[in-house]
Amino acid sequence: MKAPARWSRLRRLLLPALLAPLFACVAPLANGAAPAPLTAGQVPQPALADGGYPYQLFIPRAAAADREQAARWPLLIFLHGSGERGADIARVKAHGPPKIADRDPDFPFILVSPLLPAEEDWDIGKLDAIVDHVTARLPVDRDRIYLTGLSRGGHATWRWGALEPGRFAALAPVAGRGDPTTGCALVDVPVWALHGDRDDVVVPEGSFAMARAIRACGGLRSRLTIYPDLGHNAWDPAYDSPALYLWLLQQRRAAPLGRAGDHRVDGSGR
Secondary structure: OOOOHHHHHHHHHHHHHHHHHHHHOOOOOHHHOOOOOOOOEEEEEOOOOOOOOOEEEEEOHHHHHOOOOOOOEEEEEEEOOHHHOOOOHHHHHHOHHHHHHHHOOOOOOEEEEEOOOOOOOOOHHHHHHHHHHHHHHOOEEEEEEEEEEEOHHHHHHHHHHHHOOOOOOEEEEEOOOOOHHHHHHHOOOOEEEEEEOOOOOOOOHHHHHHHHHHHHOOOOOEEEEEEOOOOOOOHHHHHOOHHHHHHHHOOOOOOOOOOOOOOEEEOOOO
16 A cells, blocks of 8 residues: 555655664674564564563554665564554554554654553553563664553553653653653653643543643753644544654653753644
8 A cells, every 4th residue: 555645745845854863883793793683564472471561563664675784773662552452453544643654654753652451541561561661672763762552542641651761762642641649750851742722521631730830940942732623533633744753753861951952842743
Protein backbone atom coordinates (compact mmCIF):
# COMPACT_ATOMS: atom_id res chain seq x y z
CA MET A 1 0.00 0.00 0.00
CA LYS A 2 1.30 3.45 -0.86
CA ALA A 3 2.04 5.85 1.94
CA PRO A 4 -0.35 8.82 2.17
CA ALA A 5 0.75 11.99 0.41
CA ARG A 6 1.38 13.76 3.71
CA TRP A 7 4.03 11.18 4.66
CA SER A 8 5.72 11.57 1.29
CA ARG A 9 5.89 15.29 2.01
CA LEU A 10 7.14 14.57 5.53
CA ARG A 11 10.00 12.46 4.22
CA ARG A 12 11.03 15.17 1.78
CA LEU A 13 10.98 17.75 4.58
CA LEU A 14 12.90 15.84 7.20
CA LEU A 15 15.23 13.51 5.28
CA PRO A 16 18.14 15.97 4.88
CA ALA A 17 17.93 17.00 8.55
CA LEU A 18 17.50 13.38 9.66
CA LEU A 19 20.40 11.82 7.80
CA ALA A 20 23.13 14.08 9.20
CA PRO A 21 22.66 13.16 12.89
CA LEU A 22 22.04 9.53 11.99
CA PHE A 23 25.42 9.11 10.37
CA ALA A 24 27.24 11.31 12.86
CA CYS A 25 27.40 8.38 15.28
CA VAL A 26 29.04 5.13 14.12
CA ALA A 27 27.88 1.94 15.75
CA PRO A 28 30.70 0.04 17.46
CA LEU A 29 31.08 -3.60 16.46
CA ALA A 30 31.87 -6.20 19.10
CA ASN A 31 35.18 -7.96 18.31
CA GLY A 32 35.02 -6.65 14.76
CA ALA A 33 32.03 -8.86 13.96
CA ALA A 34 29.44 -7.68 11.48
CA PRO A 35 26.15 -6.59 13.05
CA ALA A 36 23.14 -8.87 12.77
CA PRO A 37 21.00 -7.99 9.74
CA LEU A 38 17.79 -6.07 10.37
CA THR A 39 14.42 -6.86 8.81
CA ALA A 40 12.49 -3.91 7.47
CA GLY A 41 8.86 -3.48 8.44
CA GLN A 42 6.76 -4.15 11.53
CA VAL A 43 7.04 -7.58 13.12
CA PRO A 44 5.55 -8.92 16.39
CA GLN A 45 8.10 -9.82 19.06
CA PRO A 46 7.57 -12.17 21.99
CA ALA A 47 7.72 -11.08 25.60
CA LEU A 48 11.25 -11.01 26.97
CA ALA A 49 10.26 -12.98 30.08
CA ASP A 50 7.25 -14.62 31.65
CA GLY A 51 4.75 -11.92 32.48
CA GLY A 52 6.41 -9.41 30.18
CA TYR A 53 4.84 -7.59 27.27
CA PRO A 54 5.00 -8.77 23.67
CA TYR A 55 5.48 -5.87 21.29
CA GLN A 56 5.43 -4.76 17.70
CA LEU A 57 8.86 -3.74 16.39
CA PHE A 58 9.18 -1.54 13.33
CA ILE A 59 12.47 -1.07 11.48
CA PRO A 60 12.60 1.63 8.77
CA ARG A 61 13.57 0.46 5.30
CA ALA A 62 16.72 2.61 5.30
CA ALA A 63 17.86 1.17 8.64
CA ALA A 64 17.52 -2.37 7.34
CA ALA A 65 19.44 -1.45 4.19
CA ASP A 66 22.36 -0.15 6.27
CA ARG A 67 24.31 -3.41 6.50
CA GLU A 68 27.08 -1.91 8.62
CA GLN A 69 24.56 -0.21 10.93
CA ALA A 70 26.65 2.94 10.71
CA ALA A 71 23.63 5.13 11.43
CA ARG A 72 21.92 5.61 14.77
CA TRP A 73 18.14 5.93 14.59
CA PRO A 74 15.64 7.70 16.84
CA LEU A 75 13.51 5.33 18.91
CA LEU A 76 9.81 6.04 19.42
CA ILE A 77 7.88 4.12 22.09
CA PHE A 78 4.10 4.02 21.71
CA LEU A 79 1.70 2.98 24.49
CA HIS A 80 -1.84 2.14 23.40
CA GLY A 81 -5.07 2.76 25.30
CA SER A 82 -7.54 0.55 27.16
CA GLY A 83 -9.41 -0.48 24.02
CA GLU A 84 -6.42 -2.35 22.59
CA ARG A 85 -5.64 -4.44 25.67
CA GLY A 86 -5.78 -8.20 25.33
CA ALA A 87 -3.92 -11.03 23.63
CA ASP A 88 -4.10 -9.91 19.98
CA ILE A 89 -0.81 -8.22 19.11
CA ALA A 90 -2.33 -6.89 15.88
CA ARG A 91 -4.59 -4.63 17.95
CA VAL A 92 -1.57 -2.51 18.80
CA LYS A 93 -1.66 -1.24 15.21
CA ALA A 94 -5.22 0.11 15.46
CA HIS A 95 -4.12 3.71 16.11
CA GLY A 96 -1.20 6.06 16.07
CA PRO A 97 2.43 5.46 15.06
CA PRO A 98 2.20 1.66 14.53
CA LYS A 99 -0.79 2.19 12.24
CA ILE A 100 1.23 4.70 10.22
CA ALA A 101 4.38 2.56 10.20
CA ASP A 102 2.40 -0.42 8.93
CA ARG A 103 1.65 1.43 5.70
CA ASP A 104 4.83 3.49 5.36
CA PRO A 105 8.17 1.62 5.25
CA ASP A 106 10.01 4.93 5.55
CA PHE A 107 8.47 6.07 8.85
CA PRO A 108 11.63 7.66 10.29
CA PHE A 109 11.84 5.94 13.68
CA ILE A 110 12.63 2.57 15.09
CA LEU A 111 9.25 2.00 16.72
CA VAL A 112 8.37 -0.16 19.73
CA SER A 113 4.68 -0.70 20.55
CA PRO A 114 4.06 -3.05 23.50
CA LEU A 115 0.79 -4.91 24.12
CA LEU A 116 -0.91 -4.60 27.51
CA PRO A 117 -2.93 -7.65 28.68
CA ALA A 118 -6.64 -7.30 29.40
CA GLU A 119 -7.58 -5.51 32.62
CA GLU A 120 -3.98 -4.51 33.38
CA ASP A 121 -2.25 -1.15 33.65
CA TRP A 122 1.19 -0.32 32.32
CA ASP A 123 4.08 -1.58 34.45
CA ILE A 124 7.12 0.69 34.14
CA GLY A 125 9.57 -2.06 35.05
CA LYS A 126 8.36 -4.25 32.18
CA LEU A 127 8.54 -1.31 29.79
CA ASP A 128 12.07 -0.48 30.93
CA ALA A 129 13.12 -4.05 30.16
CA ILE A 130 11.91 -3.72 26.55
CA VAL A 131 13.67 -0.40 26.00
CA ASP A 132 16.92 -1.70 27.53
CA HIS A 133 16.71 -4.79 25.29
CA VAL A 134 16.06 -2.81 22.12
CA THR A 135 18.71 -0.16 22.71
CA ALA A 136 21.32 -2.82 23.43
CA ARG A 137 20.63 -4.74 20.22
CA LEU A 138 19.54 -2.20 17.63
CA PRO A 139 21.22 0.93 16.21
CA VAL A 140 19.36 3.34 18.48
CA ASP A 141 20.46 6.90 19.19
CA ARG A 142 20.13 6.97 22.98
CA ASP A 143 19.86 10.75 22.94
CA ARG A 144 16.75 10.53 20.75
CA ILE A 145 14.37 8.23 22.61
CA TYR A 146 10.79 9.53 22.49
CA LEU A 147 7.71 8.40 24.41
CA THR A 148 4.07 8.82 23.41
CA GLY A 149 0.78 7.18 24.29
CA LEU A 150 -2.96 7.68 24.12
CA SER A 151 -5.54 7.61 26.93
CA ARG A 152 -4.30 4.92 29.37
CA GLY A 153 -1.05 5.03 27.43
CA GLY A 154 -1.08 8.81 27.84
CA HIS A 155 -1.37 8.41 31.62
CA ALA A 156 1.63 6.06 31.52
CA THR A 157 3.57 8.50 29.34
CA TRP A 158 3.24 11.17 32.03
CA ARG A 159 4.07 8.66 34.78
CA TRP A 160 7.06 7.01 33.11
CA GLY A 161 8.44 10.32 31.91
CA ALA A 162 8.30 11.81 35.41
CA LEU A 163 9.82 8.69 36.96
CA GLU A 164 12.75 8.58 34.50
CA PRO A 165 13.08 12.03 32.93
CA GLY A 166 16.70 11.39 32.01
CA ARG A 167 15.75 8.53 29.69
CA PHE A 168 13.65 10.48 27.21
CA ALA A 169 14.36 13.27 24.75
CA ALA A 170 10.66 14.23 24.60
CA LEU A 171 7.17 13.13 25.67
CA ALA A 172 3.89 13.39 23.75
CA PRO A 173 0.94 12.28 25.93
CA VAL A 174 -2.39 12.26 24.07
CA ALA A 175 -5.70 12.44 25.98
CA GLY A 176 -3.78 11.50 29.10
CA ARG A 177 -3.87 12.47 32.75
CA GLY A 178 -0.77 13.04 34.84
CA ASP A 179 -0.07 13.59 38.52
CA PRO A 180 0.63 17.30 39.03
CA THR A 181 2.80 16.52 42.06
CA THR A 182 5.34 15.08 39.59
CA GLY A 183 5.46 18.22 37.44
CA CYS A 184 8.81 19.37 38.83
CA ALA A 185 10.46 16.21 37.48
CA LEU A 186 9.64 17.33 33.95
CA VAL A 187 11.02 20.87 33.95
CA ASP A 188 13.86 19.92 31.59
CA VAL A 189 11.95 17.48 29.36
CA PRO A 190 10.26 18.78 26.19
CA VAL A 191 6.58 17.82 26.43
CA TRP A 192 3.80 18.25 23.89
CA ALA A 193 0.44 17.23 25.37
CA LEU A 194 -2.64 17.02 23.16
CA HIS A 195 -6.27 16.79 24.27
CA GLY A 196 -9.85 17.31 23.06
CA ASP A 197 -11.76 20.09 24.78
CA ARG A 198 -14.95 17.97 25.03
CA ASP A 199 -13.27 14.85 26.36
CA ASP A 200 -15.58 13.40 29.00
CA VAL A 201 -13.54 10.21 29.49
CA VAL A 202 -10.28 11.87 30.50
CA VAL A 203 -11.20 15.50 31.01
CA PRO A 204 -8.75 18.03 29.50
CA GLU A 205 -7.94 19.31 32.98
CA GLY A 206 -5.69 16.23 33.13
CA SER A 207 -3.38 17.92 30.62
CA PHE A 208 -3.93 21.48 31.83
CA ALA A 209 -2.96 20.53 35.38
CA MET A 210 0.32 19.04 34.21
CA ALA A 211 1.15 22.07 32.07
CA ARG A 212 0.51 24.35 35.06
CA ALA A 213 2.52 22.15 37.42
CA ILE A 214 5.54 22.09 35.11
CA ARG A 215 5.37 25.84 34.66
CA ALA A 216 5.01 26.43 38.41
CA CYS A 217 8.30 24.60 38.93
CA GLY A 218 10.03 26.83 36.38
CA GLY A 219 9.77 24.48 33.42
CA LEU A 220 9.57 26.25 30.09
CA ARG A 221 9.76 23.35 27.64
CA SER A 222 6.15 22.14 27.61
CA ARG A 223 3.38 22.88 25.16
CA LEU A 224 -0.31 22.00 25.12
CA THR A 225 -2.66 21.70 22.17
CA ILE A 226 -6.41 21.62 22.84
CA TYR A 227 -8.57 20.53 19.90
CA PRO A 228 -11.87 22.44 19.79
CA ASP A 229 -15.17 20.51 19.67
CA LEU A 230 -13.43 17.17 20.05
CA GLY A 231 -14.10 14.37 22.52
CA HIS A 232 -11.79 11.64 23.77
CA ASN A 233 -10.35 10.76 20.38
CA ALA A 234 -7.58 13.32 20.21
CA TRP A 235 -5.24 10.67 18.80
CA ASP A 236 -6.47 10.80 15.21
CA PRO A 237 -5.62 14.49 14.65
CA ALA A 238 -2.54 14.27 16.88
CA TYR A 239 -0.91 11.29 15.20
CA ASP A 240 -2.08 12.17 11.68
CA SER A 241 -0.17 15.46 11.84
CA PRO A 242 3.41 15.41 10.51
CA ALA A 243 4.06 18.40 12.79
CA LEU A 244 4.20 16.13 15.85
CA TYR A 245 6.87 13.88 14.33
CA LEU A 246 8.90 16.81 13.04
CA TRP A 247 8.81 18.31 16.54
CA LEU A 248 9.93 15.02 18.10
CA LEU A 249 12.83 14.70 15.70
CA GLN A 250 14.04 18.16 16.69
CA GLN A 251 14.40 17.12 20.34
CA ARG A 252 17.55 15.60 21.80
CA ARG A 253 18.34 14.52 25.32
CA ALA A 254 20.55 17.21 26.78
CA ALA A 255 21.90 18.62 30.01
CA PRO A 256 19.19 20.19 32.20
CA LEU A 257 18.14 23.60 30.94
CA GLY A 258 15.69 24.61 33.68
CA ARG A 259 14.13 27.84 32.57
CA ALA A 260 15.78 27.94 29.16
CA GLY A 261 13.37 27.10 26.39
CA ASP A 262 9.84 28.05 25.53
CA HIS A 263 6.56 27.24 27.25
CA ARG A 264 3.61 27.32 24.90
CA VAL A 265 -0.05 26.69 25.52
CA ASP A 266 -2.08 27.00 22.36
CA GLY A 267 -5.15 25.71 20.61
CA SER A 268 -3.70 25.32 17.15
CA GLY A 269 -0.78 22.91 17.48
CA ARG A 270 1.50 25.48 15.81
